[in-house]
Amino acid sequence: MSRTASRLIPDKSVIKRALKWFVIFNAALAAFGIVTGGSAEFVGRVHGTSFLLVVTAAGIASIELGKTGARLRVAWFVGSACVMATGFVLLALTWGVPLPDLAGKPLGTVAVVGVVATYCALVSLICSRNRLRTVCWSGALLHGFYVIALIWFEISPIPGRVLALFAVGLSACSLLVVIEFIGTRRAASTGSERADRPVKYCPYCGASGFVATSPVFECRDCGGKFRPVV
Numbered sequence: 001m002s003r004t005a006s007r008l009i010p011d012k013s014v015i016k017r018a019l020k021w022f023v024i025f026n027a028a029l030a031a032f033g034i035v036t037g038g039s040a041e042f043v044g045r046v047h048g049t050s051f052l053l054v055v056t057a058a059g060i061a062s063i064e065l066g067k068t069g070a071r072l073r074v075a076w077f078v079g080s081a082c083v084m085a086t087g088f089v090l091l092a093l094t095w096g097v098p099l100p101d102l103a104g105k106p107l108g109t110v111a112v113v114g115v116v117a118t119y120c121a122l123v124s125l126i127c128s129r130n131r132l133r134t135v136c137w138s139g140a141l142l143h144g145f146y147v148i149a150l151i152w153f154e155i156s157p158i159p160g161r162v163l164a165l166f167a168v169g170l171s172a173c174s175l176l177v178v179i180e181f182i183g184t185r186r187a188a189s190t191g192s193e194r195a196d197r198p199v200k201y202c203p204y205c206g207a208s209g210f211v212a213t214s215p216v217f218e219c220r221d222c223g224g225k226f227r228p229v230v
Contacts, residue, residue, distance in 0.1 A: 022050075022053060023050045023053065023054065026046050026047070026049055026050040026053075027050065029046050030043050030046040030047055030050075033046065045094050045095055048094045049091060049094060049095075052087050052090050052091050052094065053087070053091075055087065056083060056084060056086075056087030059083040059087075059114065059118045060080050060083055060084060062118050062121045062122050062125065063076055063079050063080045063083065063117055063118060063121040064076075064080070065121070065125055066120075066121030066122055066123070066124045066125035067121055067124070068124050075117070076117065076121070078113065078117070079113060079114060079116070079117020079118065079120075079121070080117070082110045082111070082113040082114035082117065083114035083117065083118060085110050085114070086107075086110055086111045086114045089107055089110075105151050105152055108148075108151045109148050109151060109152070112144050112147050112148055112151070113144065115144070116140050116141065116143070116144035119136075119140050119170075120136070120137050120140055120141075123136045123137065123140075123173075123174075123177055124137075126177060126178075126181040127177045127180060127181065128180070129180060132173070132176060132177060132180065133177075135173055136170070136173040136174070136177060139166065139169050139170050139173055140170060142166065143163075143166040143167075143170060146162060146163070146166065147163075150163075
């Protein structure tokens with residue numbers, strides 16, 4: 001599976017360069033349509049194409065950066081394929097391509113799998129706590145399975161309330177992940193500032209001249225040696 005994927009998917013730098021130029025081309029085409037008095041529908045489709053390409057590329061990049069564990073390699077590959085397929089279908093709908101009537105449920109399932117995979121990858125990318133990451137993953141998977149069940153089956157018992165409960169739980173988990181990520185980044189930046197803080201005075205004589213033989217400092221005036229502790 002990994003060899004096939006590596007052969008089919010080009011280099012990331014090539015994808016990034018192609019997407020960047022495609023977005024620029026779409027923006028120039030939309031500007032040309034506005035200047036020349038083109039229809040609002042055409043301009044909207046061009047902008048929609050750029051937006052879908054950026055969102056699809058962001059989803060695939062998030063999965064590629066956030067995937068963890070060799071045992072889940074197939075799941076991440078399926079998630080990336082679902083994100084790509086969803087973007088392609090939405091792009092076709094944007095340009096008015098008709099889809100078969102029976103394709104609604106399968107396409108909805110593919111979209112749900114892509115969204116769940118992207119969310120789990122983002123959580124694993126920014127969350128360092130295993131327990132919180134497991135809770136978010138479990139909530140996203142249960143939410144996704146329930147939505148897929150609603151797509152394929154007619155569930156009468158209060159589906160709206162269950163969806164609302166899942167939404168509240170995932171929102172709380174997501175906020176906790178963001179708070180934990182911000183706290184981790186702040187602690188890391190504070191620690192680096194303390195580690196890079198220079199030594200100004202000798203603790204023995206108060207002089208400011210040092211000979212730095214890391215991690216030991218030697219005072220030029222009194223000859224005292226000391227090791228700074230953060």
